[in-house]
Amino acid sequence: MNSDLRIEKHPILEFKRGKRISFQFEGKQIEAYENESIAAALFASGVKVLSRSKRLNKPKGWFCGIGKCCSCMMRVDGIPNVRTCVVPVREGMQVERQGQLAELPSHSEIHVEREEMDVRVLIIGGGPAGLGAGITAGKLGLDTVIIDENFNPGGQLIKQTHKFFGSKEEYAGLRGFEIAEIMYRDLKETGGTYLKETSVVGYYGLKEDGRHSVITYRRKQDGYTLIEISAKYIVVTTGAFENYLAFPGNYLPGVYGAGGVQTLMNVYGVKPGSKALIVGAGNIGLIVGYQLIQAGVEVEALIDVLPKIGGYLVHASKLKRLGVPIYTNHTILTAKGEESVEGAVIVQIDENMKPIEGTEKEFDVDLILISVGLSASNKFLSQAGCENMYVKEMGGWIPIHNDNMKTTVEGIYLAGDAGGIAEASTAMLEGKLAGAAIAEEEGSDSNQIEIVRKTVCAELSGIRKSDFLKNVGKGKNKCHHKWEEVKQI
Ligand SMILES: Cc1cc2nc3c(=O)[nH]c(=O)nc-3n(C[C@H](O)[C@H](O)[C@H](O)COP(=O)(O)OP(=O)(O)OC[C@H]3O[C@@H](n4cnc5c(N)ncnc54)[C@H](O)[C@@H]3O)c2cc1C
Numbered sequence: 001m002n003s004d005l006r007i008e009k010h011p012i013l014e015f016k017r018g019k020r021i022s023f024q025f026e027g028k029q030i031e032a033y034e035n036e037s038i039a040a041a042l043f044a045s046g047v048k049v050l051s052r053s054k055r056l057n058k059p060k061g062w063f064c065g066i067g068k069c070c071s072c073m074m075r076v077d078g079i080p081n082v083r084t085c086v087v088p089v090r091e092g093m094q095v096e097r098q099g100q101l102a103e104l105p106s107h108s109e110i111h112v113e114r115e116e117m118d119v120r121v122l123i124i125g126g127g128p129a130g131l132g133a134g135i136t137a138g139k140l141g142l143d144t145v146i147i148d149e150n151f152n153p154g155g156q157l158i159k160q161t162h163k164f165f166g167s168k169e170e171y172a173g174l175r176g177f178e179i180a181e182i183m184y185r186d187l188k189e190t191g192g193t194y195l196k197e198t199s200v201v202g203y204y205g206l207k208e209d210g211r212h213s214v215i216t217y218r219r220k221q222d223g224y225t226l227i228e229i230s231a232k233y234i235v236v237t238t239g240a241f242e243n244y245l246a247f248p249g250n251y252l253p254g255v256y257g258a259g260g261v262q263t264l265m266n267v268y269g270v271k272p273g274s275k276a277l278i279v280g281a282g283n284i285g286l287i288v289g290y291q292l293i294q295a296g297v298e299v300e301a302l303i304d305v306l307p308k309i310g311g312y313l314v315h316a317s318k319l320k321r322l323g324v325p326i327y328t329n330h331t332i333l334t335a336k337g338e339e340s341v342e343g344a345v346i347v348q349i350d351e352n353m354k355p356i357e358g359t360e361k362e363f364d365v366d367l368i369l370i371s372v373g374l375s376a377s378n379k380f381l382s383q384a385g386c387e388n389m390y391v392k393e394m395g396g397w398i399p400i401h402n403d404n405m406k407t408t409v410e411g412i413y414l415a416g417d418a419g420g421i422a423e424a425s426t427a428m429l430e431g432k433l434a435g436a437a438i439a440e441e442e443g444s445d446s447n448q449i450e451i452v453r454k455t456v457c458a459e460l461s462g463i464r465k466s467d468f469l470k471n472v473g474k475g476k477n478k479c480h481h482k483w484e485e486v487k488q489i
């Protein structure tokens with residue numbers, strides 16, 4: 001193996017790596033394991049620069065790790081613009097950086113096939129919300145098809161190593177990645193279909209028979225299969241993406257999203273750096289800070305612009321006990337380095353958020369982890385004509401929906417982070433509500449539907465009593481009222 005950043009010993013995780021394989025990266029042979037993404041395998045071998053910016057030719061690397069940015073786009077087996085963080089390595093694959101402008105392949109180089117598919121319930125996104133919707137609709141007698149662009153089912157659950165709270169229904173006591181496996185198995189048992197490595201391109205309107213038309217593509221080794229899906233109902237569960245911060249050097253490999261770092265460490269067992277600075281003291285920043293230490297990374301400091309730590313004090317205390325300083329009222333001034341991060345400068349800010357001269361501190365780090373919140377991934381819903389509203393408590397603009405997760409467009413539902421930022425148990429429960437509402441429209445057994453609805457609503461209202469989710473409950477109420485208003489016009 002070349003330089004190998006794979007973690008061999010971890011206090012709570014055991015990495016079950018697949019068969020050893022090798023692939024070609026710009027003429028060099030790279031050793032990898034089956035079930036690793038191309039970008040993770042390159043990172044593990046010391047390749048941090050995956051692409052270059054179009055105008056300024058600046059280096060770019062891993063950032064989100066879940067297919068939601070463009071930092072990792074490379075040419076794979078002749079096909080440009082492949083998001084290598086969500087595509088698995090395969091024996092003999094040819095991978096290269098594509099330069100500032102990706103050259104298009106000729107028609108003879110790629111093979112595009114076409115397929116049509118007619119489904120009753122199409123679910124876009126196979127995280128906890130999508131799986132929750134699929135399992136419930138399946139148990140209530142409906143055929144469902146989930147499509148997801150990643151090759152690992154379970155959305156963000158696969159990188160969550162903490163044990164879940166709540167009731168048995170919410171898989172209390174199990175870790176996120178274990179829940180992903182159970183939900184995937186449950187979906188299969190209800191007869192649901194799960195198409196991996198399949199991306200939704202867009203919404204293509206209503207057909208003459210009143211069905212929604214959606215275009216998707218499925219990756220193959222030598223091209224794509226374009227699938228035109230005709231669906232009576234759609235549940236959009238596409239999750240969220242990480243917010244970014246503007247500062248000099250923010251493009252450098254080494255500046256990564258918190259979720260991207262979790263994916264590298266917890267899913268692929270790859271050490272993301274040696275010394276880290278964390279920007280953002282909410283729960284995700286604090287949790288990932290602790291996970292970095294478990295993975296053998298030194299956390300030099302954690303900073304936040306706010307005067308108080310936003311996440312739970314229990315998580316902050318854990319870090320403080322391990323000697324990690326937390327600087328509130330501080331921001332990042334710059335990331336240093338040419339081809340990757342070699343340091344970072346932070347500065348104290350005044351009550352107007354302006355840097356206070358003379359308070360700069362420099363850190364010798366190769367990893368800057370950005371954890372400054374999430375925004376809902378809901379472009380598909382906007383394209384389909386769903387009306388939006390701004391709800392501060394839910395992370396910004398969200399599609400208006402009612403308490404059955406129905407949007408303002410007939411036949412289109414949503415669940416999970418796509419409808420406003422919350423957490424994984426909420427996503428699962430909302431998915432179940434959407435599945436039950438569609439089953440009701442389709443005339444499934446009303447007693448069973450009522451049982452699902454009652455249990456789920458009780459659990460949701462229980463969760464939303466916690467300090468952490470109180471605001472989510474408020475935001476949801478605003479949204480549900482708005483739906484009633486819009487529907488009365
Ligand atoms: C980066 C990140 C890190 C997080 N870390 C934590 C944590 O440490 N602890 C915690 O409690 N919570 C965490 N959360 C929150 C929690 O995981 C989410 O609230 C929960 O996973 C939301 O579930 P979901 O099903 O709505 O979305 P997700 O779990 O994000 O699933 C969405 C799925 O949709 C798929 N998808 C998106 N667009 C398309 C498309 N166009 N075509 C096909 N498929 C598509 C994605 O591949 C993904 O599998 C995190 C969330 C994010 C985004």
Ligand code: FES
Pocket residue numbers: 061062063064065066067068069070071072073083084085086
């Ligand atoms: S899309 Fe791959 S790192 Fe963001």
